[in-house]
Amino acid sequence: MKLPKNAVVAVADGETLHLFRNSGDEGSPSLTALPDAHVSTTNKGSGSRHLSSSANPSDSQQDEDSFAAGVAELLNKRVLDGKIDDLVVIAAPRTLGELRKHYHKSLEAKLAGEISKDLTGHSPQDIAKAIASA
Numbered sequence: 001m002k003l004p005k006n007a008v009v010a011v012a013d014g015e016t017l018h019l020f021r022n023s024g025d026e027g028s029p030s031l032t033a034l035p036d037a038h039v040s041t042t043n044k045g046s047g048s049r050h051l052s053s054s055a056n057p058s059d060s061q062q063d064e065d066s067f068a069a070g071v072a073e074l075l076n077k078r079v080l081d082g083k084i085d086d087l088v089v090i091a092a093p094r095t096l097g098e099l100r101k102h103y104h105k106s107l108e109a110k111l112a113g114e115i116s117k118d119l120t121g122h123s124p125q126d127i128a129k130a131i132a133s134a
Helices: 045-049 059-080 093-100 105-110 124-133
Strands: 008-012 017-022 031-033 087-091 111-116
Touching: 008 059, 008 124, 017 059, 031 124, 059 087, 059 093, 059 105, 087 093, 087 124, 093 111, 105 111, 111 124
Parallel strands: 008 087, 087 111
Antiparallel strands: 008 017, 017 031
């Protein structure tokens, strides 16, 4: 996958979000970390309407879903505010599924790609390699 110049890369799992910007060009990307952003977890996502039981999501799963919904809310706002022109989302598979439920149509239009993989603990170079090989 090609990573456009100045594209934002969001790397997330159920409790962590790292944001990067491609300060290189499309042919040779260079990811620069952006300041940590506060993710609101007050949005309980799709899991909030369930009470915890053996048949329903656990509290920790609901917390992860709420975090994913908060990440989507943050990304939606940045797209709508014109701060993101191109976006690549890399997330753990379940988190990516929850994120997709909350994407705004404007965010979907700016989405350059998605990778269903947990890379939150990886270096920017490893993340850039994963994007290049996707």
